[in-house]
Structure formats: C-alpha cells, structure tokens
Amino acid sequence: MNRRISRPLAGFVLILAALASGAPPAAAGPGGTPRRPEGVVNLLPVPETVAVREGRFRVGTDLAIGGSGSPSGRAFKAAARFMSRLSGRTGLFLKQDFLAAQKPAGQGGVRYSYAREGLLLPTEDESYKLTVEPGGIALDAVSDIGVLRGLETLLQLLSADEKGYYFPCVAISDKPRFAWRGLMIDVGRHFQPVEVIKRNLDGMAAVKMNVLHLHLSEDQGFRIESKVFPKLHELGSDGMYFSQAQIKEIIAYAGDRGIRVMPEFDLPGHSTSWFAAYPEYASAPGPYEIERHFGVFAPTFDPTNEKIYPFFDAFFKEMAALFPDPYLHIGGDEVEGHQWDANPAILAFKKKNGLADNAALQAYFNRRLLKILTKHRKRMVGWDEIFQPGLPTDIVIQSWRGPKALVEAAQKGFQGILSNGYYIDLCQPAAFHYLNDPVPADSPLNDFQKSFILGGEATMWAELVTPETIDSRIWPRTAAIAERFWSPASVRNVDDMYRRLGIVSLALEELGLLHLKNADMILRRLAGPRIKPLKVLAEAVEPLEGYARHGQAAYTSLSPFTRFVDACAPESLPAWRFGKAVDRYLASRDPVTAEELRAILTAWKDNHAAVLALIAGSPALAEIEPLSLGLSRVCEAGLGALGHLVKGEGQPAAWIEEQRKVLAEAAKPAAHAELVVVQAMGRLVDACAGTGR
C-alpha cells in the first residue's frame, strides 16, 4: 500500500527521508551552503512526494494569481481566500482587484489550472502537482478540489529570510491515501451554532479533510428545522437548532472548501428529543422531556409501530432534498433495549416474526429504513451495530468499536470508515490518534479488501464541550488525524508530527478558530486580568482522559464548562516537550539540557504562591489548589533528582520510595484534571537509583 513513489528530478534535493524521519530542516545545497526551506519541513499533512530544488520565489506586492474557471467557481474563491491569507501573514498590500475582474496571471505569478469541476463524492480526484520556480508557480489538478488542496500546501510553504517572504522552490506531487477524511461534530448534546461549524470547516480545509459529519439528533436535542414536522425542532431543541437556511449556508460554505456534509439522525435509540414532540412513536408511553444528563437512555423508537415508517418516509424525503450528499447516517448505536423488553406488543412481534433478539429487531428496523433511504436516493451509513445479517453490502459501516469490526465488514464486502481510536473528546494524546491507522501495516486484509476501507473520521462527541471550548478539543490534535488519512502510511514520526503540530496550531488561528485564545478568556473570567500563574499551571495539567472526567460530577447539558479544566488543552505540548527533554537528558547527561530542565522545574515550583493568591480572590479556583500544590511538590522532587544526577550521586531505595510517594499523591485527579508531568518526573527520580556514575 505504500504509494509514496519518489521521483527525484535532476538538480533536486529530495528531502522526503528527512520529513519522515524528523531530521533537522537544514539541507545542504550543491555549493554546500546551508539552506532553510522552512515551509517545506512544516507541511502538514506531508505530501506524497516533495522534491526541493535551488531557489526562492519572492513574494512581493505585485504577486498575481490566476487560472481557469469562472469567478463564481470554487477555485476562484479559494484563490481569493489564499491571497487574503497570504496578505494577512505577510502584511503586504497584495493586489487583490482580481476579485472584481479576473485576469490571467502573467509569467511570475501563481497560475492554477484544472480539467473539470470536482464532485463532492468520495470517488473524486483530489490530486495536484505544485511546482515553485524562481520565476513562477504552477498548480495543476484534475479537479478544482485538487487546486484547493494545493493552495493549502502552497500557503504552508511560506517562508521568510532577511530579504522578505518567499516560497522555496519545490516540485510536489500529492494525492490522498484515503478518500473519506472526516470530522464528526455532535451538535446534539451541546448545540454548536453556524459560526462554530464554519470556522471548523476552514480548519478542516487547511489540513485537507473532506467530510463534515453532523450528528444532528440526540437524547439532548433535535438540532435541525423540519418544515414537515416542525414540532421536532420546536419542542426538541430549546430553540437551539439550525434553520434550513443555515444548513444551506453550511453546505455551500463546505462545498466551497471541497468538503461534503453528511447528516446523521441517530435511530432508533439516542432519540429522546424526538419524543418530546412525538411520544407516540416511542416504545413506552410518554410524556418525554429533553434529556439533560448524559449516558445511554431507554427511549427508543418502536419498530413495530407501522406509523413510524410513513413518518420517516416524509422526514427523510425532506432531509434528502436538503442535503445533497449521497450518504445519510442513521446512527444505530447503543440501543438500550429496556423499552423493547418491557413492551408486550414488541415481544409478541419479535416472536411472530422470528426475531431472536433485539439486534434482530434493530436489523428489521434498519431494513425498513434502508428502503426509505434508497427511495430517496441515499446510501445508508451507520455505526457498527447496523452491521447485521440481512442488509445489503452497499451500506457503509462506521466503526466506533474497533478496527476488528471494520476488517470483518471489509471481508464481507462492506465499505467502512474508522472512528475507533479517533475519539477526540476523550482528551487522549495526538500520538495515540496519529499511530492509529484505518489500514495498519499488519492488516489481515488483501489489497482488494483494503479498498473497502474508505478512510476515517475524528469524532467530537459533545458531552463536555461548548462553543467556547470545542475548538480546543478539536484542534490541533485533529490535524494529526488528518495527516494519518491523507499522507502515505509510512509517515509516522511522532516527534516530527508534534513539532509540526505546534506550527499548524498557530496557522489555524487565522481561520477564526479559538483553540488557543479562548483559554486565556476562560482564565480571565475566573481570575481577572492577571492569569500568568494559571497559564503556567495549565502547562502541566490536562483534563482527565477517557471517560474519567464524566465520573467527577453529574454533568448535564446545562453545566458550566468554564472552569480551570476547560482552559486546559486536552494535551499539553509544553508537558510533552518537558518529557522529551527529560528523556534527552537521561540519555545524554548533557549539562545544557540539565539547565533547561532546572529552569522549567523552578518556574513550575515557584508558581504555587502566585496561584494561591489568585485562589484567594476567586472561589471558583479553590478546586485547583491540590493541582498547584502537587506541581510544586513534584518539581521539588524533580529538582532534587536532577541535582543528584548532575553530581552523579546515586540514591538509596528509601529515597526513591519517598519521592515516589510524593509523585503518587500528586498524580491523583483534582478539579476534573490531572498533573501530566508526574511520569517524566518519575523517570528522573528512578534514574537516581543505585550508586552514582
């Protein structure tokens, strides 16, 4: 499956190996002069092939851009955005009058071309070839969507030297490894208004993702206007839903960025909010209220009620017309079963129809839904649970349970997309998601079967996020997932991914994403204008991983997500860098690294007094005292260990034991978060074992 074919041209310096291995960015030119093709080493996702050659294309105020297609076309609009972003980054007054009157770029500008307008389908060609030469830039693609992908690459290439801004000369040939590179946003549990969706679409486009999957209905909310059944959004949403005009706006915005929008209506479970309007369709008598808590709840559609099928027919007819995407997701996960088991009529129906268990009953329901979807020209997508006997192979399985289910489906001829391992709501490290491959190297599938794995989706489940915090839960980690879906399978250097993640994170800000700046805002609301001590503490703290945070409080869809933990990044890059520095020191005993560690440890340790002063003025901060005290103590332990290591003094087991106790105490969760520098500190402490060296 390794499609990365490198074609070094004469005079080109191939830096692919460096990209994959995370080697330093400097490459030696023919004359031995060190060059710094900065933009090239920052590319994310890494293109299929990149060849660097001598020379720089200078960005000046006379830069022109032009290409094929009409001014109302996708490529033209993307070119306009490209120029605006380039102007924003360089501060240069670029000529952008082409917006009103498009003129072909002469020699010396950016020239793009494509053969045809791309279709928003997983089968579309998104490849492009980008050549930067000192005298001009050429971007050629089969479809205009390929042009979009290439423009993002070009923007990432922007570099600077003492003479100003430039693009390094390169020849890039690029195409995606997977056709389905998605982000699911759950707008059911916490609604996310249009502007949140739009800025995240911009973020997706920046890292070449191409599917926005909107999880539109949940126990906690029905989030789209239905003109056919208006009670659905009127009674099921607390007034927080997308109007159809807004949905059209989102679809157009996504389409301009080469992104499909696939709707999901989670059925037959996860459906309490529907029953606020239509209790008669549930499997137990109502009334029902919108669910405020989180979990798996009993309310479930009654598959034996014949009235639901004309209802779904009319409903999906409306939605099929609204969403142009050929795929429609019917959820299907976590049917809780209590209502079905407690309803004598349903039990009788199962018996009569030879449906052995609830899974069989759900398969029956799905077959009925499939008929309706097919009638309205939609292909059915669903979570693992819909993969049941009796459904044709043209449905698509989205696996949240694991890659095994996907393998099994592919072997039986079903297409699949992977989401297991991409649950970004769980606040796991980017490296974990990054190394999770829809088609891992040890996959038991043959090449034909592998072609059934369309790609994957990061899933932003929304129990614990609000419009204020959602960006920081999605970005920058999702960029690592985007690279997994786009780049060759061999691009797996974790350290280099983290280096580039920091760079792409800053670049994402220009799109309006709030993942960096909202942390400050949340802290200012808690503590007033002086938040430095809280920011220092946040470097060493992350929200509890997995489902652990859910256990810390009875969260509801109305809880405040405005506490210290909500200002902490799911993964602290400073903490990650600290861990790397510890390992580097332990491997090298390099005195410079020792000094670097000492500076960090001292700053963290001394931070506690300042945090205490802030806590005194803000009752909402009281909960973080254990974290701050813990950080101070583990840094004391770390500084002690470092001192011994520098002097080459070994320490007895009792000393190690004592430090370990301090670390264990500090590792306990507090304020729904945890100190994440404890493990690295443990490595420092452990290294003191035995006699000195």
Added chain:
Amino acid sequence: MNRRISRPLAGFVLILAALASGAPPAAAGPGGTPRRPEGVVNLLPVPETVAVREGRFRVGTDLAIGGSGSPSGRAFKAAARFMSRLSGRTGLFLKQDFLAAQKPAGQGGVRYSYAREGLLLPTEDESYKLTVEPGGIALDAVSDIGVLRGLETLLQLLSADEKGYYFPCVAISDKPRFAWRGLMIDVGRHFQPVEVIKRNLDGMAAVKMNVLHLHLSEDQGFRIESKVFPKLHELGSDGMYFSQAQIKEIIAYAGDRGIRVMPEFDLPGHSTSWFAAYPEYASAPGPYEIERHFGVFAPTFDPTNEKIYPFFDAFFKEMAALFPDPYLHIGGDEVEGHQWDANPAILAFKKKNGLADNAALQAYFNRRLLKILTKHRKRMVGWDEIFQPGLPTDIVIQSWRGPKALVEAAQKGFQGILSNGYYIDLCQPAAFHYLNDPVPADSPLNDFQKSFILGGEATMWAELVTPETIDSRIWPRTAAIAERFWSPASVRNVDDMYRRLGIVSLALEELGLLHLKNADMILRRLAGPRIKPLKVLAEAVEPLEGYARHGQAAYTSLSPFTRFVDACAPESLPAWRFGKAVDRYLASRDPVTAEELRAILTAWKDNHAAVLALIAGSPALAEIEPLSLGLSRVCEAGLGALGHLVKGEGQPAAWIEEQRKVLAEAAKPAAHAELVVVQAMGRLVDACAGTGR
C-alpha cells in the same frame, strides 16, 4: 436635567457620591466594619440611584429564577442567559432545568416581574427596580425590556468573598437618560458577517444600548439581499452580504435583547456599489465597478431620472417589510457634486425647477424619498445634510458634523441624535467620547427643546477594520459612550470610568467578543508563539488618531489589517495608567510610586532587544523597529529624569532641551502608529527644570 434623585431608605448606606467621585470602593457599615460591595462600585452604566444596605445574598447551586411571562418570551430567554452566564462566572452547577419547564421561583431566588411586553420603540419604558436582600432578589419593571436591563445590572453586582459568591444587598432604581442609545456598524466598507453582529449585540445589551444601526450600502459594497432587485447584492457585494434569512435572524436576536435594528441605505451619494448593477441610475454614464478605495466619490443617483423613484418605491417596500423598525435611514451625507455639475440635463432641471444649488437638488430628492418612505410607514432618518428647508419636522437628524447642527434642528422642532464626538473608528480616548454630551450642561436649549434630542450613536466606520479587529475598535470604549447615554448627566468622573472600563472589558469577553484575545492572535501570526515583547511594546503604542492613519498608506477594502498596529488597542489602558502614575508622583514625590514608575520604565526600556530578535525572523515586523527603539530611548530619558527627581537634583535647560529632542524624535509616527507615553515622559523631564528641591 439631573434626574438622579437619591432616596436613601432607613438603614441604607448611600454610595452614590462615591460612585460619581470615584472614591474607593470600601464603605464603612454601621459597626465600622469595612465592607467591600465590589459589584456595586463596578456598575457600568451607573444606575440612577443605588442604595447599599447591610447583608449579602449568597449564590448557591440551589439558586432559582422565575417570573412572569411565557417561556418563548424575551424576559424568560434573558433569564436563561443570565443563569448561564452566572454559572459560567462562578463555575457553579446551577439548576437550569427551568429552561424546559418554567416554575416560579420560591422565596430565596431571583423573582422578576413586568406589566407588559415592551415595544421596540424609542418611547418604550426601560426602567426597573432591583432589590437584593439576604433572603431574595426582586426585579420589577414596567416592560420586559426593563427586566433585561435589570438582569445586566444584577450580573454586574456579582461579588466574592472567602465564603463564595454573593450579590451585595442593594436597592436600585434605574432608567435611561436618553431613549436612543445606538451603535452604528458600517458593513459597507468592510463586510461583517452575522456572528460579528451577534456578539456585538450581546455587548450592546450588556451596557444597556438599544439601537443597532446597520449602514448597509456604500461605495464599497451593497450588503443585503434584495429579492426584488437581486443584481444589487449579486453584483455589488463580492458575495459578501446578509441574506434576508440572516437579517431576520439578526432582528430576532436583537429583539430578544431589547435592541432595535435600523437599516441605512446611503443615498444619493456613497452609492457606487448600486451602480455596478444599475449604471443607468447614476448621474453619469457607466460602467461602474465596486469601489476599492476610501474617500468621497463622484457616483451619485440622478434625482432628475424619473425611473429611480419607482425603483426606490419597490426597493423600500421590500426593505420596509423586512425591517420592523419604524425608522429608516437614508444617509444623505457627502454628496460630492461633480456628476451633478457635469450633467447638462441635471443643470437644466435645476434651472427649470428653481433649485439654486446641489443642496436644493438633494432636498428635492429627499422630499421624493420621504413620500416613498411615508407610504411604507417609515420615518426618515438622515445625516446632517438632509436638514434642509422643505422637509417636515417628523424626520430625524443624525449629526456627524457637530452638536451645533443638532441644537439648530431642535430649535426648529426636529428630533436629533448625536454622533459627532462618538466616531469610535478614529481611535480617540474613551474620556473624549465620555465627556461629549448630547445635551451638555451649557446647552442653549430649553427643557422642551432638549426633549427633541433623543440620544446618540457611536459610529463604527469601517475603512480600517475587519471581522478580526472590529471588536477591539468598538470595545471597551463604547461602554463609556453607553454610560453617557444611560446614566445621569452628573456621572462624569473620568478616572472612575477608566477603572470600571477595565472591569467591563473583561466581562464583555464572555459574550464572544474578541477585543482582547484577537490582539494575541494577530501578534502570533506575525511572530510565532513568543509574543511577550510585542505585547509589552503595544502597551505604549496606539494607532494614529483621527484620519492620520489613512494618510499612511493607500488603504483599500482588500488591504491587510493584520499588522502590529492592528493588534494595538485604540487606547492603551496601561499607557493611561502610566500617565496617571507620573502625575501622582509629580504631585506627591511618593517613593513607592517612584519605584512603580522605575519598574515600568525599565521593563519598557529593556524590551527593545527582544523586539529586535523577533523582527529578525519576521519581515512584516520590520516597520516597528522605530517604535521599539523610540520606547527604549524615551524610557531612558524618563529613568534619567526620575533619578534626578528622586535625588532632588534640578537640571539645566540644556539637559531638558536634549531630552526633549529625544522625545520629539520618538513621537514621530511609525508603522501607522505612535508612542503614546511620550507626553507623560515629557512631564517627568520638565519637572527636572531649575534647581532641585
């Protein structure tokens, strides 16, 4: 006009005088115990009367809120937002299930009541009475809009002590001084999408403003969908316009916050974008293109072309139906005249109809428009220039030229609103706007005439702002203007206004306003993650005031507004505080203040090396070197002066002269900005004159 009648009740401690004078917040209770009714001294705008009494209402997770009205009503929705914001600030898991099933609050919660639903009219009653007692909070108003205003006051009262969060016990009786408290946003020169408008509506509501004036058409853009004349937005907007669905969304959002939305279509000048679609309506032959530059341009409607009147009739019929507000603004400013003077048919028309000059021709045009507006039940509003003989007194004059025009209009029986002095795009100090009064103490008007002054509007003209920067140009300074419009005329303590402005600025962040956080983003885009030196420099720098920045570059609607100057606040509060500290020191020669000054001066001086390092990596920053060097030099001068002053050493005139030269050099504009600490530094230097003391 001083309506501030204080009615101290038995057992109440009146703190009004303290509020107006900026006295320290602590007040002594009956027992002599110092109390800190923090929230009370932070109120902005200052209410008409505030009486503080003993006691605190504790905010706990059991806090309930309830009142009259239906769950779809404005007050109910405002109560829901209040609870959400209160929960956000305190981190408390407040019970918010009332959203789904409203229950009246029992004793011990927040109880609100109103007599009727308010109308969105300048005549509406917005008064409220708010009583906080240890056992409960009562908020009573005539209209539900009064409830909204009172909820904002209550939220500002939130305070904290060692036991947690509380509302201090108070009795507040409040009503606005002026009925028309507006913010105009020019979406013509730079389009501002829906989310920008929404978050600014939230900001307006937080400081009790009640009119959003949308400047919807300009030479640079026609920003609203017309279904009757779709070419207008299709050809006049580069695709950047509000759809009618979005306009309805904005009107509903504003209405929920007790804010009117008044549209403006600037006619007959400032209209190039109309002519991109309808060149035949201009006074000179086309074709026309959307204007990219800024200024006053020739293209003007031809008032002698009879075809424009049915066009405007159909157009205003459509717009009158879309905007429920009874007022419609027809602009009318800056008719440039060249096209009229160069068109023989127009000259002949003037002669034939006895129209002596272009003002008379414009008055003729306005009379024709007035008929159309009246037919569609709208009252005409326009800029000064529409105030011409022959128009009836039911039009409203918005004065951009000066208070004199408004006085003259009022004397002749015309209603007026003041915008002169509230041009927030000019980056003038908040104090300047704050002391500018629609009805100043020395107004020549009698009380009856004064009643014709409805209020005023801050005007956000948009030559130099984008969605990234507009919030920082509006906030927090507009909050000072909001206080001028709402609070009694006697509330004029500038120092206390600045103190409260810093507090309200943080509170505005929770509404999604980006005025604080986007500065960091802009700096990170320029310089990468380490922006501290740029933030330090920005403390001492402001964009050039007035129209000076316009002269620094050939700005267009497509220029980058992403430079250092765009990250600088229009008014630096740190620089303001520095100036105050200098004055405090010069008055007192207090050694503590001297130390404070020395610390600031040293930090600023030493910042230059760090700035140089950043400049080396970012060509876009090269332009700020003179500013940074200048800051370093003036701080050197300041430190020198401070040293002499502390030692009591006088300095000869030659020394003063030399320092003055340094200051004069540093005062020169650079990077479209200027150092704003030079004047204060000059005061330090000048104080060294003569012999020591």
